[in-house]
Amino acid sequence: MQKEQISVFDIFKIGIGPSSSHTLGPWRAAQQFVRLLQDRQVLELVTGVQVLLYGSLAKTGKGHGTDIAILLGLSGDDPVTFDVNRIDDKVNHIKTTRQLQLGNSHQVAFSYEDDLLFLFHESLPFHPNAVTFQALLSNGKALSETYYSIGGGFVVKEDGGGQQRPEVDLPFPIETAADLLHWCRKTGLKISEVVMENEQAWRPEQQTATGLLDIFQVIKECTYRGCHTTGYLPGGLNVARRAASLNRRLVKDYSYHNFDEWIAAVRKTGNGFQNILDWVSCFALAVNEENASFGRVVTAPTNGAAGVIPAVLLYYLAFCDGYSTNHILQFLATASEIGSIFKKGATISAAMGGCQAEIGVSSAMAAAALTECLGGSQRQVLMAAEIAMEHHLGLTCDPIGGLVQVPCIERNTMGAIKAITASQLALQSNPDQAKVSLDAVVRTMWQTALDMNSKYKETSDGGLAVNIPISLPEC
Incomplete structure (x- = not known):
């Protein structure tokens, strides 16, 4: 059986604080959702986005900057390169204009109060750190995906998807x-x-x-x-x-x-x-x-x-x-x-x-x-x-x-x-x-x-x- 493969760069990641599971992970999940919209060629059809936060992401999300990370991730910004001195200005601009530049290329209406929901009393069984993204499309359809931030900036979907690197033949496979x-x-x-x-x-x-x-x-x-x-x-x-x-x-x-x-x-x-x-x-x-x-x-x-x-x-x-x-x-x-x-x-x-x-x-x-x-x-x-x-x-x-x-x-x-x-x-x-x-x-x-x-x-x-x-x- 193939053992789980974890690189040194999975354990050590460059990112922005304050939390890998509540900031970096949701940021990466938002980026993955934008890529999903791009891959399915529906990004330009999106008329609105809703974000649902469950479990621990909901209960301690604001203190951990989960909301900020998701807004920046949906905007196409990357935690490795984004200027940390611009965080407040960028987030305040989204809140006040009620507009989100999805993937840094497609503008949609977005209300921080109505479209970013902290579901304090709801949890999903797979993992306490869950976030669901929902995109409404101009053709009347919708696209939804749930991601789990499982710690250390790792993001997966319940079916095991979400990891980007392909498996390789390690000379020294290690599990324990x-x-x-x-x-x-x-x-x-x-x-x-x-x-x-x-x-x-x-x-x-x-x-x-x-x-x-x-x-x-x-x-x-x-x-x-x-x-x-x-x-x-x-x-x-x-x-x-x-x-x-x-x-x-x-x-x-x-x-x-x-x-x-x-x-x-x-x-x-x-x-x-x-x-x-x-x-x-x-x-x-x-x-x-x-x-x-x-x-x-x-x-x-x-x-x-x-x-x-x-x-x-x-x-x-x-x-x-x-x-x-x-x-x-x-x-x-x-x-x-x-x-x-x-x-x-x-x-x-x-x-x-x-x-x-x-x-x-x-x-x-x-x-x-x-x-x-x-x-x-x-x-x-x-x-x-x-x-x-x-x-x-x-x-x-x-x-x-x-x-x-x-x-x-x-x-x-x-x-x-x-x-x-x-x-x-x-x-x-x-x-x-x-x-x-x-x-x-x-x-x-x-x-x-x-x-x-x-x-x-x-x-x-x-x-x-x-x-x-x-x-x-x-x-």
Whole structure:
């Protein structure tokens, strides 16, 4: 049987915050619907469009920017290239003119209040994150399609359609951690090397390397921007940005003018455990404050958990003498494989599994990547991933106000610190004595997800979301 095929570029995607499942996924779904209209040659016949949001997309959609993402996706804009500084103007123009430029080529009437419907009390059985697009045609017919945003920016239809890349013959097909370890033992390759061999089934190795360095470039820009931007996060909670002030205190009197000079200054100030701990938190805060502000980030494996991988990667680059192209590629390749194992065996969607599926998975990815880069064996790498997830099991997703801010941003700092701790534990341990395998913790995480009350699965119906009284302005 053909195993599920997940590329490194499925786990790491460039997009716009604040959520991969509620922003990037619906954005991609809207783009797919426009392509469907084009492929069937009915785009010019469309007289109106209605959008129906179900389940978690309805309940926390406004706080997660689902409505904004769908409007931009229907307009033909792409999250990888769209200027984030134009988001407010573009969305306000659609709302005030009550006109939508469908696919950037065909204008139709569109009422934000009447044509974008949040069905708070309705869910579809296939997945909690569901969106239906309906197009009314001038010939009296209609076209409707339902998409599911299943986490990490992945979008599928109930029949399994929606994925764009064709299947290939992978030299090392992997479904579980046991499969991965089998290939490592058989070939003697590191985990990152197995990943890069598999990626060659899709594209030349240099193209993969270039793509990963593009991912790293976005991580650099996002972290640097987040460490130098002050103010408050949008959405009405009035959460103050903290990364910039923390960066100022930590960097002291060192001057710099770009990312590389900044990292050099960071390295000089990391002269003790407390300072390094503060820097790791600063990195994570910076990324997720950018994410909450509709900034450009990298899903890792999701937007809500986008700060963990950058924080641990920059910790390695700044404080472990790891700043080289090869180390960056090694880190990202290793992390992606752990993320894909969780995607195949459980979920990376908080709407399906709570925050263990986002922060927990990202922490496991980062722990594994750091362990390989620090010279750990393949079994120690898997052990580090297991330790990190084991101590995130049961973590709920209960965003206050449906915003990816509280407790989401601070959770990224916790996930990063746990990843570093898990790596250190694995490097100082004998995997022969381990009592829990990575595959066992993946199964346990999925079982926990199935048992978890829906109130704690990104619905804002329980937990902190109902115990912290707030009054948000109308969108």
